[in-house]
Amino acid sequence: MSGIADGRIVIVTGAGRGIGRAHALSFAAEGASVVVNDIGVAADGSDPSSAPAQQVVDEITAAGGKAVANTDDIADWEGAQRLIDTAIDTFGSLDVLVNNAGFLRDRMLVNLAEDEWDAVMRVHLKGHFAPMRHAASYWRSESKAGRERDARIINTSSGAGLLGSIGQGNYSAAKAGIASLTLVAAAEFARYGVTVNAIAPAARTRMTEQAFADMMARPGDGFDAMAPENISPLVVWLGSSESSDVTGRVFEVEGGKVSIAQGWRHGPARDKGERWAPAELGPVVKELLSNAIEPEPVYGA
Structure with a gap:
């Protein structure tokens, strides 16, 4: 098996099912050695199992590729370190970290419980930071030892993180945090030979199968625009x-469409040169708003 990722050593988190599985299979098909990470829980977070990760490994090896399973919790500090060590100990190095793992705990904000907020922040935001932190430490050590790196981190944000989504305040906040974290990491890790980008994918997974049910390909259409495999080529x-x-870029990916997300930018401004009085600001704000680009609507609004 050889291709555009020939010889690369890749970790994909949450790779037992859905988009992560598609990533792992696609990297392997293009010549990469893959660490397939997944704790194998049910959609509600119960019943962890090594089976989903191992099944993907078996698919890869049956096709002639190289892969190993890892079932560490990526939001656990020591677990994230063990994940990075798995790649280095098994394949001798690490070139690419794909942070993909996540789940949903959807509620309107007025009904959102503290544990539902904390769980989503832990899995998505800390679950991106912890593996990224340990991978970057490895690449920094390599760089300081004079071994030039050509490493990559690909994070997973969401349209909900870029625009917001009704009923997904916790998920939207976590995914927005991932987008910002990507920008900071790209700036900080460049000196070590590491690029950091993010994707905001739209595809059918366990998390989204109900939302996208009416968007599945109809008989005769030929192209399933919501297939998770559409996300992996990028x-x-x-x-x-x-x-x-x-x-330092965020890409939106859906079906056959790839686009660059344009994030927060400095907009119209008025500088008085001294402190404003509150009563002065009404017409100033109205002027600024009249000259500003209208924001994209929140999903579901």
């Missing part, structure tokens, strides 16, 4: 050596 390209000049 991720594999971002993990390849070809993407070395692309960093």
Whole structure:
């Protein structure tokens, strides 16, 4: 098996099912050695199992590729370190980290419980930070030892994180945090030969199958726009050596469509040169709003 990722050593978190599984299979098909990470829980977070990760490993090896399973909790500090160590101990190095794992605890904000907020923040936000932190420490050590790196981190944000989504305040906040974390990491890790980008995918998974049920391909359409496999080609390209000049970007991916998300930017401004009085600001704010670009609507609004 060879291709655009030939010889690359890749970790994919949450790779036992859905988009993560598609990433793992696609990297392997393009020549990468893959660490398939998944704790194998049910949609409600219960019943952890090694079976989903191992099944993906078995698919890869049956096709002639190289893969190993890892079932560590990526939001656990020591577990995230063990995940990075699995790649290094098994394949001798690490080139690409794809942070993909996550789940949903959807509620309107007025009904959202503290544990539902905490769980989503832990899995999505800390579950991105912890593996990224340990991977970056490894690459920094390599760089200081004079071993030039060509490494990649690909994070997973969401349209909900970019625009917000009704009923998903916790998920939207976590995914927005991932987008911002990506920008900071891209700036900080460049000196070690590491690029950091993010994707905001739209595809059918366990988390989204109900939302996208009416968007599945109809008989005769031929192309399933919501298939998770549609997301992986961009991720594999971002993990390849070809993407070395692309960093600090967020890409939206859906079906056959790839686009660049345009984030927060400085807009219209008025500078008085001294402190404003509250009563002065009404017409100033109205003027600024009249000259500003209208924001995209929140999903579900």
